[in-house]
Structure formats: C-alpha cells, structure tokens
Amino acid sequence: MDKIAALKEILALDPKNSFARYGIAMELVSRGETEAALDEYSTLLANDPDYTAGYFMSAQTLSAAGRTAEAVERLKTGIACAARARNTHAVSEMQAMLDEINR
Secondary structure, X not given: OOHHHHHHHHHHHOOOOHHHHHHHHHHHHHOOOHHHHHHHHHHHHHHOOXXXXXXXXXXXXXXXXXXXXXXXXXXXXHHHHHHHOOOHHHHHHHHHHHHHHOO
16 A cells, blocks of 8 residues: 555544644655645645644745745744744744745
8 A cells, every 4th residue: 555545544534634644745745746735735734733844844845836925925824833832943944944035
C-alpha cells in the first residue's frame, strides 16, 4: 500500500487527523501534485489552525509554485500562530523565509 492510501485510511476513521492530512500534503508535494497538496494544506489549517508546520510547508509550496503573495500571507499567519504557541524555532524559520522573499 502506498503512503497516501495508508494515510487516507486513517482519515476515513478520523477526518480531522492533522498528522495524516499533513502527511498526505507532503507526499503530494513530493509527487509534484502541487494543487492537490495545497488543497490538503488548506483543509489541514481550516481544521487545525494551530498546526504550525502546515503554514511553513504550505508557504514553501506556494513559493515554489510562483504564488509569492499567497506564500507571504501564509507565512505571516504562521508566524503569528507559532508566536502564540511560543515556538521560537518555527517563528525563526518562517521569518527567515519571509525575509528572503522580501529581498
């Protein structure tokens, strides 16, 4: 069974399982299925707005797809999320990416 199929089985039992949805999005990115991955990230963040890693990885995906303005907004939201969670490492990573985009 491939990774996406296994993760979808988890989602069938628990549709709001953030880890499974994040895994699907990451696998879709690795397969070059950008739009499907972004849909998964959007669903993930709608269901679990505190899932900090989803902001960073979706921003990277948006940026790679040339959707810079959307990546910037996702990073800003992610930085605020990470700051609320006192996740200084995530704040630092996303801020560095934001700074790089804004150069």
